[in-house]
Amino acid sequence: MADTVQNYVELHDINKNYGDFQASHQINFGIEKGKLVALLGPSGSGKTTILRMIAGLETPDSGEIKIDGQVVNHIPANKRGIGFVFQSYALFRYMTVYDNIAMGLQIQKVPKQQIKERVTELLDLVSLKGLENRYPNQLSGGQRQRVAFARAIAPNPQLLLLDEPFAAIDAKVRQELRSWLKEMIGKLGITSIFVTHDQDEAMEVADEIILTNRGRIEQIGSPSEIYTYPKTAFTASFFGQNAQLEGYQAFHTFGDVPGADKALIRPEFVKVYKLDEKQQYPESASIGTVEQISFRGDRTELQINVNGLLITAKRNLGESPIAVGEQVKVFLYRIFVLKGEEVILLENEAVNSNYFNI
Amino acid sequence: MAIKRKKTRVIPGFGLSFGITIAMLSLIVIIPLCSLVVFTAQLSFKEFWETVSRPRVLSSYWVSFSTALVASLINAVMGLILAWVLVRYDFPGKRFMDGLIELPFALPTAVAGISLTHMTVSTGWVGGFFAKFGIPIAYTKAGITIALVFIGIPFVVRSVQPVLEKIDYQYEEAAQILGFSHARTFWKVIFPEIFPALISGFTLAFARCLGEYGSVVFIAGNTPYETEITPLLIMSELQEYDYASATSIALIMLFAAFVILFINAVLQSRASKKIGKIA
Ligand SMILES: Nc1ncnc2c1ncn2[C@@H]1O[C@H](COP(=O)(O)OP(=O)(O)O)[C@@H](O)[C@H]1O
Ligand SMILES: [Mg+2]
Numbered sequence: 050m051a052d053t054v055q056n057y058v059e060l061h062d063i064n065k066n067y068g069d070f071q072a073s074h075q076i077n078f079g080i081e082k083g084k085l086v087a088l089l090g091p092s093g094s095g096k097t098t099i100l101r102m103i104a105g106l107e108t109p110d111s112g113e114i115k116i117d118g119q120v121v122n123h124i125p126a127n128k129r130g131i132g133f134v135f136q137s138y139a140l141f142r143y144m145t146v147y148d149n150i151a152m153g154l155q156i157q158k159v160p161k162q163q164i165k166e167r168v169t170e171l172l173d174l175v176s177l178k179g180l181e182n183r184y185p186n187q188l189s190g191g192q193r194q195r196v197a198f199a200r201a202i203a204p205n206p207q208l209l210l211l212d213e214p215f216a217a218i219d220a221k222v223r224q225e226l227r228s229w230l231k232e233m234i235g236k237l238g239i240t241s242i243f244v245t246h247d248q249d250e251a252m253e254v255a256d257e258i259i260l261t262n263r264g265r266i267e268q269i270g271s272p273s274e275i276y277t278y279p280k281t282a283f284t285a286s287f288f289g290q291n292a293q294l295e296g297y298q299a300f301h302t303f304g305d306v307p308g309a310d311k312a313l314i315r316p317e318f319v320k321v322y323k324l325d326e327k328q329q330y331p332e333s334a335s336i337g338t339v340e341q342i343s344f345r346g347d348r349t350e351l352q353i354n355v356n357g358l359l360i361t362a363k364r365n366l367g368e369s370p371i372a373v374g375e376q377v378k379v380f381l382y383r384i385f386v387l388k389g390e391e392v393i394l395l396e397n398e399a400v401n402s403n404y405f406n407i
Numbered sequence: 408m409a410i411k412r413k414k415t416r417v418i419p420g421f422g423l424s425f426g427i428t429i430a431m432l433s434l435i436v437i438i439p440l441c442s443l444v445v446f447t448a449q450l451s452f453k454e455f456w457e458t459v460s461r462p463r464v465l466s467s468y469w470v471s472f473s474t475a476l477v478a479s480l481i482n483a484v485m486g487l488i489l490a491w492v493l494v495r496y497d498f499p500g501k502r503f504m505d506g507l508i509e510l511p512f513a514l515p516t517a518v519a520g521i522s523l524t525h526m527t528v529s530t531g532w533v534g535g536f537f538a539k540f541g542i543p544i545a546y547t548k549a550g551i552t553i554a555l556v557f558i559g560i561p562f563v564v565r566s567v568q569p570v571l572e573k574i575d576y577q578y579e580e581a582a583q584i585l586g587f588s589h590a591r592t593f594w595k596v597i598f599p600e601i602f603p604a605l606i607s608g609f610t611l612a613f614a615r616c617l618g619e620y621g622s623v624v625f626i627a628g629n630t631p632y633e634t635e636i637t638p639l640l641i642m643s644e645l646q647e648y649d650y651a652s653a654t655s656i657a658l659i660m661l662f663a664a665f666v667i668l669f670i671n672a673v674l675q676s677r678a679s680k681k682i683g684k685i686a
Contacts, residue, residue: 127586139577143599
């Protein structure tokens with residue numbers, strides 16, 4: 050099956066230990082040419098380690114890394130055809146923006162005129178025209194990131210690796226840069242892998258997400274796939290704004306899973322009705338008390354206590370307002386039930402029966 | 408308009424600490440230096456100039472400056488290598504070696520002078536080796552230089568070491584991925600980072616070497632016009648109770664020290680301009 054698609058990057062059974070700490074354990078994945086892939090996971094889960102092994106900055110203890118069909122384990126970093134954007138950019142402080150971008154080309158002995166053309170083109174691409182004689186410390190965080198990006202792609206690498214490319218940038222600019230980077234990479238068509246610990250970032254930017262946890266890969270899939278159909282308990286609990294609770298049977302009309310540990314409820318699984326509002330499945334709603342309301346701009350977030358279980362729900366601004374202390378009807382469309390490492394998606398049986406009744 | 412609002416400081420007592428600073432500076436630096444000028448002022452400018460430009464004095468400047476310069480240059484290179492090894496490598500005895508760097512500070516300079524002389528005379532185990540090739544070390548400028556290298560080692564090492572420790576590995580990795588050779592990485596990435604520290608270590612060592620007396624007098628031989636250093640000349644003037652002459656020559660040395668420190672300051676500020684927080 051793996052041979053039907055030509056993967057540009059492939060990792061086979063990669064293991065890496067630091068002392069007796071296992072930073073990577075049996076890592077296997079393939080990335081198609083031209084894809085933008087996120088390595089997502091909590092801090093310390095081994096994302097950077099994987100990226101550095103692909104780059105050649107770190108050597109795996111066992112396993113094979115292939116780039117463009119060639120095993121690169123023993124090929125030095127600068128011969129792998131990669132560009133790397135470091136977490137804190139690592140721009141050369143004593144070189145101007147121009148020299149930073151030109152350096153990689155100078156080393157490849159590209160003729161001066163050609164270097165000049167390429168750097169000018171790149172400065173244009175990253176909208177830094179006119180800043181070529183500045184030093185990195187004279188730039189804003191976003192500008193520095195774009196210099197780092199231009200420096201990495203200057204020698205025309207076939208694979209671009211980015212370690213937490215947005216981590217050092219303040220929230221407002223970060224949002225802009227995300228879309229900018231996605232657009233830029235799309236335009237260049239360069240296969241790219243970026244590391245992030247931010248699920249929103251990964252889902253927004255990536256074509257595909259590789260989720261890591263404790264040095265292992267939990268799941269690989271498109272953002273919607275991995276979000277909607279988590280295959281492991283970890284994946285289910287990593288994504289979304291989960292409320293974890295025990296005793297989900299308190300909510301109505303869910304099937305029983307023998308031996309289940311607890312349930313996960315995402316806000317979008319929950320529908321809240323005022324007591325006097327009309328409701329589709331009255332028999333399967335539970336009554337709860339609103340404990341807290343937080344305003345989130347386009348919506349409000351409610352914390353609702355249902356028989357001692359606290360769940361989060363969203364309510365759009367258009368809907369009639371709800372006050373703290375108010376009693377409401379709570380309906381759950383579905384829940385994730387966790388059982389060991391497993392996750393089981395339960396749909397509310399009221400919805401199903403209704404569906405079959407039509 | 409003219410009212411300046413007092414900024415509140417985190418640590419109170421600025422007035423007191425500033426006062427102490429000024430008092431210390433005056434006691435230790437400014438007042439002794441002024442007395443130099445006062446003593447020298449007993450001479451007319453013509454007398455002063457004759458004193459400081461006697462041939463014997465002129466050659467002592469040459470001996471002092473040339474040996475101090477060569478020694479500091481050697482120290483800049485050696486100190487950089489030492490600092491590099493201490494920061495970048497792990498080996499048994501590293502901490503011991505690190506501690507040893509300060510030995511020239513701790514040792515009475517005369518002790519250093521005597522032992523270095525003992526080692527480098529033609530019967531000593533280093534001097535003996537070079538004597539076979541007809542190269543004398545003790546009682547030559549080479550000997551003086553060796554003593555000064557010994558004295559100056561800590562300055563460069565201790566200036567460069569902390570800066571080297573702080574350099575993020577990411578710079579070198581970025582260079583590695585772009586295909587920099589080791590030499591290019593060093594000269595283009597690391598060297599600019601440590602250059603200001605290296606210059607300041609070098610100038611401190613140089614200034615110290617210019618004034619070094621204790622360890623040099625034994626190994627120098629003190630032949631006038633050949634291996635007589637300026638501080639020794641000042642000493643001999645003092646022994647002859649010719650204070651005005653002694654302070655005149657000292658004033659020249661003081662002037663030289665100021666020039667050196669000034670050049671240092673200029674180089675430092677030039678280097679920090681590039682990476683200064685302007686934006
Ligand atoms: N050079 C190293 N030496 C020892 N431990 C390391 C080294 N690099 C990473 N680790 C450890 O490996 C684990 C994974 O690190 P990393 O890949 O940087 O995680 P992430 O990027 O997901 O935050 C961490 O617990 C970290 O402490
Ligand atoms: Mg990381």
